[in-house]
Amino acid sequence: MFEGSAASSLYLRAEHAARTIRARTTLDAQIAVVLGSGLGGFADEFEEAVRIPYAEIPGFASSTVAGHAGSLVIGKVGPVPVIAMQGRVHFYEGYSLEEVTFPIRTLKLLGIETLLLTNAAGGINVQLSEGTLMIISDHLNLMGVNPLRGPNDERFGPRFPDMTEVYSRELQETVVEEANVLGIEVRRGIYAALPGPNYETPAEIHMLRSFGADAIGMSTVPEAIVARHMGMRVLGISCITNMAAGISDGPINHEEVMEIGNRVRATFSLLLRHIIDRLT
Numbered sequence: 001m002f003e004g005s006a007a008s009s010l011y012l013r014a015e016h017a018a019r020t021i022r023a024r025t026t027l028d029a030q031i032a033v034v035l036g037s038g039l040g041g042f043a044d045e046f047e048e049a050v051r052i053p054y055a056e057i058p059g060f061a062s063s064t065v066a067g068h069a070g071s072l073v074i075g076k077v078g079p080v081p082v083i084a085m086q087g088r089v090h091f092y093e094g095y096s097l098e099e100v101t102f103p104i105r106t107l108k109l110l111g112i113e114t115l116l117l118t119n120a121a122g123g124i125n126v127q128l129s130e131g132t133l134m135i136i137s138d139h140l141n142l143m144g145v146n147p148l149r150g151p152n153d154e155r156f157g158p159r160f161p162d163m164t165e166v167y168s169r170e171l172q173e174t175v176v177e178e179a180n181v182l183g184i185e186v187r188r189g190i191y192a193a194l195p196g197p198n199y200e201t202p203a204e205i206h207m208l209r210s211f212g213a214d215a216i217g218m219s220t221v222p223e224a225i226v227a228r229h230m231g232m233r234v235l236g237i238s239c240i241t242n243m244a245a246g247i248s249d250g251p252i253n254h255e256e257v258m259e260i261g262n263r264v265r266a267t268f269s270l271l272l273r274h275i276i277d278r279l280t
Contacts (some may be wrong), residue, residue: 011153014102017059018109023073025050029081032112033272033277034088034104034223036119037254038261039239042269043084046075051086059106061089061099072103077276090219092196097147101226105156108230114171114279115227116272117141117197117220120261121238123247124205125189125214129239131264133179133186133271135172139221140192140213147222147230155231166228171235171275178274184267189214189239193221202246216244235275239264 002171027048035042043049052072054060063070073084085103089095107115121134128134152159172188179186192208194200196218200208215238227234241260242252 001219002018008153010098010102010105011155013059014105014109015108015252017102020057021072021074021106021110022054024052025080027074027076028176029074029083030111030113031080031116032083032085032107032114033116034085034118036088036219036239036261038241038258039118039265040086040119041069041262041265042272043075043086044270046073046077046082047196048182049073049075057106059102061095061102063087063089064093077273080276080280082276083110083112088219088223090141091145092197092218097143097145097222098150099145102210102220104226105230108156108227110234112232114233115223115235116275117223117234117236118268119191119217119220119236119238120241121191121215121217122199122242122244122252123215123240124192124209124244126247128187128189128214130240130242130260132240133184133264133268134165134191134215134238134240135175135186135188136191136220136238137172137188138190139166139224139236140190140211141221141225142210143193143195147226154232157231161229163225163228166224166234167236168233171176171233172232174278175235175237175271175275178278179271181271182274184271189238191236192216194218199252200245205244205246215240223264
């Protein structure tokens, strides 16, 4: 059933984390949202919310990055039960990809079937201006490592999972339809993930553009791979918070990323609410 004790241990640890979370709430959610830099405010709008700091969940690592609150929020968006990760941990913080993706494993064991991944990203495609919401149509994993490396436990998923459609085309269409109703401009594009923590050089951005990347970031892809490994439906949305090096004339800084994230918060939250309503 599984290859070695390490795989079994991961499953058991995820079960333990899931039991800990279940003991704190009576809500039964099938939808989860991971909120990226500057976008965590969406979870503050939940009704009947229970907030659990990551430090109180076995196996959950704590974020060291500004803009990532580090709490699991369980509540309702309208009538719909939803779990939100208010911030995530990253590979560049020194965590392994097993640690980065452990919360996604736990969410699956909690009964989550649909995962909405959000992030702040740098724009490579010149048609993506700051504040644009980009639906992720596909990704490039350029982090130099894969979260599925190592022993495989078939209770999570197969040894060689298919990645033909990581990001659900059906969910992408849902976003486009709801955005059109709301008058919100969205675009689709390919997201490239690099390990960070430094921003990319102009030469690297030139290379990534030739690869077909539309936006660049330091997260999301490991979570998407693990979610698909477990058969979850995945939707990815990037908020373009800055133009990448060589596209923009000025320097890039994290404060700028946070500022743009806060600026689009209301639009982003409105769109998320409508998407979640469509998933019921």
